[in-house]
Each structure stands twice: as C-alpha cells, then as structure tokens.
Amino acid sequence: MTNIVTVITAVHGPSAPFLTDAYKSLVDQQLPDGWGWQWVIQEDGETDAVAPHVPDDSRISFGQGRHGRAGVARTLALSRAEGDFVKVLDADDMLTPGTLARDLAALNKPGICWSTSRVLDLLPDGSTVGFDQDPPEGSIERGAVLEHWKAHDFRAQVHPATLCVRRDLLLALGGWMALPASEDTGLLLALNAVSRGWFSAETGLLYRKWPGQSTSQAAHVHEGERSARMAVVEARARALSALEGWRVNN
Template sequence: MTRHICIVTAVHAPSAPFLQDAYKSLSAQELPDDWEWHWVIQEDGRTDAVAPHVPDDTRVTFRQGRPGGPGVARTIALAQAEGEYVKVLDADDQLAPGALARDVAALEGDRTIGWATSRVLDHLPDGSTVGFAEDPDHGPIERGAVLDHWTANDFRAPVHPATLFVRRDLLVALGGWMALPASEDTGLLLALNSVSRGWFSAEVGLLYRKWEGQVTGQAAHVDAAERRARMAVVEERARALASMRWHHPGLG
C-alpha cells in the first residue's frame, strides 16, 4: 500500500516565481519504497499571477482562496492533504537532498516523536549560504524544551518552524497554524512541543531564501507592539496546553 506525505505551501504573487526552484528540490527527494508525496500549493488570495508558475505535475494541486496570511493558507490547504504526514515548504525555500527521507525515518522509527525539524542554511541573494552556530544536538527534543529556550532567548526558537514535518492528526488536533499576522508557524511549533516530543536533524534540511520581498523582511513584521502581542498569545497557548497535560494517544 502506498503511503503519502502532503507537502503544504502557501504562496502569494511576489513569491510565485520561486515555485519552480522549490519544485526542483522536491522532485529530487528520494523516498523509501511505497512512499509518495503530494504537493498542495495554496494561494493566499485570488490573482492571475501565481498559476503560471505552478508546475505541471499530477502530484501537484493548486488552490486559491481569500487572503488571510500564510497560516490561513496552509491550514485551508489541509482540506486537500492526503496521508499521515504533513511537510511545510514555503514557496521561496528549497528542500536539501535527503530531507524528506530523514523526516520519515525519524517519525517512523519512534512513535513517541510527533514532529521533526532540521538544520537550516540561509540562502543569500548572491547564492552563498550561511548556517547557525547554536543549533541543538542531533536527536530528540523533549516536551517543553522549545518553550524554555524561546522565553530565555528573546522569543527565538532553537529550531526553525519552516522545516516542520508533523503527524497530520496531531497537526489537525491543534487547529493547524495560529491565526496571527506573523509568527503563526512559531506558535504551532511551541504548541506541538507542549504536547509531544520532537526531533532535530543536524543535517541540512532546508535552504531558507533571503530576498527583498519576503514577508519576514517587512517593517510590519518587527513592529514592537504587535510583536509583544504575538509573543504573548503564543506563550499563553503553549503554557495552557502544557498545563492541561493533553497528549496524542499514540505518542505516550
């Protein structure tokens, strides 16, 4: 029986030209026998600018919807998702060779692991890459460890939410991505770590593109008042989940 991984991508018009690079990186992934991927590309809005960049591949589904931000786009894309695992791939990023196979191995090999992340390299406009000096150790991430690090380091998570690979039922149980104007993926990451163990791969899993038009580079993203509000609700949700001691029944 074929098993499926759903790749979920939110896209808007400025990032659409990068979809072909994302597709090349996805097509190059090698998966174990009997595994396949299905790529759901969800436009955050309804324009004529994205469709011309969507790859012509039967494994790719393209949908549009009213704009609500990348978190809303990813969450509504789950309606098209097949399979037991979901992998995030932002439109302007690229998977590193072997990333999907390592994700599958981590979660298939340990049923107490609910989600996986991996090392990231910033992909700069000149084509060079830059890594991070403070990545965690390769291996499991215990419950609560992400929140502890995040609160002690000016709201910076120890692992990158753009690399997330997660059990679909766990993702749906938490309501998908948070309804925030930004940091919606960090909010999901902290919520996941409040209810389940995770995994970090020290091998590079993602090339994170840095470019002038990216949403996280805009002034609104670092507005101090909004950032405080985002961080407050992200933390409150994570602590509430931890205090309720809820956990996925398959994760122990």
C-alpha cells in the first residue's frame, strides 16, 4: 500500500493559470519507494474560472466553496486529505526537485513534526532572489520562530509557504487561522509553540512575485489590519506555549 503525502493548494481565478506550472513541479518530484502524492485543490469561491486550469489526473481532487480567502480554502481542503503529512503549495508557486523527499526525510527524524525550506523569490523577468536571514540547516526549537519574528518586524526566519506538517497536529491546531492574511504565519508560530521543526538549506520553493498576488495588494500592509493580525498571531502562539500538556515530542 502506498503512503501518501497530501499537497494542499488554495486558488482563485487570477492565479488559476499558474496551476499548470505548479502541477509540473509536482509531477517532477521523485519520492521514496512506497510513497505517492495527492493534490487537493480548493477554489476560494464558486466560479467557472478555475476548473478549466485543473489538470486531468486521478491524483487530483478539486473542490469549491464560499469565498473566505486562502486560510478557509486550505482548511476546507483538509476534509479530503488522505495523507499522514500535508504539504502547502500556493497556486502560483513551484516546488523544486527533491522537495517532497527532503520533507519526508525531515519528518521521519525523531521529534520533528513539521519542516520548512529555503525559498527563492521568482521575479517576473525569470530571475530569482534569496532571503538574507535563512537559519542553518537543522532543527528549529520550540519558540525560536516567535522570538525571531518579534525581533525582525514580524518576519519569520523560515517561510510558511514551504510548510510540510503532520496532519494530526495540523488538525489539532484547527488548520489555518481565520484571518484575511498571515493565516499561514499564524499556523507556523502555533506549530513552533508546541513542537520542533526542521529547516532544509536546499531551495524547496520558487515563490512567484506578480502583480495579482495577495501579498502585493495595498490591503496587505494596511497598518490597522496588519497590527491586529500580528497581535492575534502572537497571542495564539503565546497561549499555546503556556498551556500545560501542549507539547509534541514525537
């Protein structure tokens, strides 16, 4: 019987044409013997704009739901997840070769419950730019992400768009936060509040920069909303850290 890693993708109309590139990056993954992948694509909305771009592959599950932004779409997608591990892949991003295999290797290390990797921004001209605060490869201790995030203007040292996580822990934490943005950062900090993670220094994701992406919109940096998002993300992480019994060791 094949073990499954579930890849979850939230998508809306403007990003749907990029699904072809995301799919190619997934098909190109070489997994260990006995492993396969399932791609769960969830449209944030119920339109006719996305379905024509969904590849014809029996390993793909496509669903739709009321508009609620990416976090809601991903959490709804969890209802169809079959794997013990869940990998995030935004519709406009691409995995690099070997990413899923490295994630699985990390998650099989004792005490590691989630994994992340180096990211390269993919610019419109095809060039790439790296991040200047990558940690060294290895384990990430509980609380380390929150500490760095607070000290660097709410920017974590590892990227939430690269997360691969145990499905049981993801469900226990309630999926992604119910926020209009930063819902993936909220999940990352919650995971780190209760468990250890891993960072791979090999590039695992090409993070596409384009005018239609959510993080390029003015609303994303609106100071009032941003302050509220950061406050609740931090409060949740600290509350989880303080709860007796909320520690995951294996």
